[in-house]
Amino acid sequence: LTCLIKESELKIGTQLGDGSFGIVHKGEWNRSDGVIIPVAVKVLKEDLVQHQAVYDDFVREVEAMHSLQHPCLIRLHGVVLSHPLMMVTELAPLGSLLDYLHKECSHTSICSLWQFASEIASGMAFLESRRLLHRDLACRNVFLTSKTQAKIGDFGLLRPLPPGSDCYIMTEQRRVPFPWCAPESLKLRQFSLATDVWMFGITLWEMYTFGEEPWAGLSGHEILNKIDKKGERLIDPPAAPEIICNLMHRCWAANPADRPRFSQIVIELTSQS
Numbered sequence: 335l336t337c338l339i340k341e342s343e344l345k346i347g348t349q350l351g352d353g354s355f356g357i358v359h360k361g362e363w364n365r366s367d368g369v370i371i372p373v374a375v376k377v378l379k380e381d382l383v384q385h386q387a388v389y390d391d392f393v394r395e396v397e398a399m400h401s402l403q404h405p406c407l408i409r410l411h412g413v414v415l416s417h418p419l420m421m422v423t424e425l426a427p428l429g430s431l432l433d434y435l436h437k438e439c440s441h442t443s444i445c446s447l448w449q450f451a452s453e454i455a456s457g458m459a460f461l462e463s464r465r466l467l468h469r470d471l472a473c474r475n476v477f478l479t480s481k482t483q484a485k486i487g488d489f490g491l492l493r494p495l496p497p498g499s500d501c502y503i504m505t506e507q508r509r510v511p512f513p514w515c516a517p518e519s520l521k522l523r524q525f526s527l528a529t530d531v532w533m534f535g536i537t538l539w540e541m542y543t544f545g546e547e548p549w550a551g552l553s554g555h556e557i558l559n560k561i562d563k564k565g566e567r568l569i570d571p572p573a574a575p576e577i578i579c580n581l582m583h584r585c586w587a588a589n590p591a592d593r594p595r596f597s598q599i600v601i602e603l604t605s606q607s
């Protein structure tokens with residue numbers, strides 16, 4: 335494992351919050367070359383890697399994540415194979431985009447949101463180019479390393495697409511974020527590059543509503559009924575420019591094949607800004 339970190343190299347500080355799969359602390363990593371790096375340390379929940387098979391699977395995933403380097407992805411520096419496991423990653427001093435939107439609320443300028451949207455699309459286009467799914471794209475899993483830099487995190491238990499197929503049937507009992515899910519994910523537990531695009535549309539909606547909860551108060555069944563049977567979609571956020579509303583609706587096309595690819599979305603968001 336190329337990215338093993340010894341527990342003795344880590345100094346764990348204050349708790350930053352409760353991320354997905356575990357608690358996150360601020361920390362310092364005393365790298366073997368003597369450089370001290372500010373990091374975030376995700377202490378994974380025990381039950382996550384209980385069984386040896388899951389543990390081995392996870393260690394393989396980490397190898398894949400460690401190899402992904404992109405300016406719009408939170409860098410995974412390595413893991414500490416302690417009990418519980420710890421993931422040592424790049425620190426995002428401004429925390430999650432969701433918390434930032436709630437705190438800053440409408441003080442976040444529309445052009446900052448546009449810049450964040452372009453950066454998220456760019457990070458997702460990189461995952462798409464490696465045929466890797468995120469499966470849990472949402473504002474809670476986007477982090478700010480500065481007021482002008484958003485990075486995607488928690489591409490944690492991403493699953494490489496089975497060779498030759500373009501969708502992944504979800505099996506493990508991982509909790510599914512219903513309000514962010516495409517109809518085919520809710521109906522058939524299918525996840526694909528196109529379902530990541532649907533989730534990007536929901537993430538855009540979260541951004542331009544400054545962190546509102548999509549389909550608040552509805553059950554998975556009620557959401558599926560609305561988006562699948564009735565073809566309903568979330569209300570256009572008043573703060574969203576026409577072009578962003580148009581993009582959201584294309585990401586929410588009922589037929590996955592009609593949704594844009596991230597490579598296309600990046601071109602639209604960067605050429606217009």
Ligand SMILES: Nc1nccn2c1c(-c1ccc(Oc3ccccc3)cc1)nc2[C@H]1C[C@H](O)C1
Binds near residue numbers: 353490
């Ligand atoms: N890196 C961070 N910096 C500051 C605050 N943070 C970070 C992470 C965080 C997110 C994901 C993660 O694990 C990864 C990252 C990349 C790829 C795979 C897993 C570690 C920390 N989580 C938080 C806080 C926000 C949430 O409330 C907990």
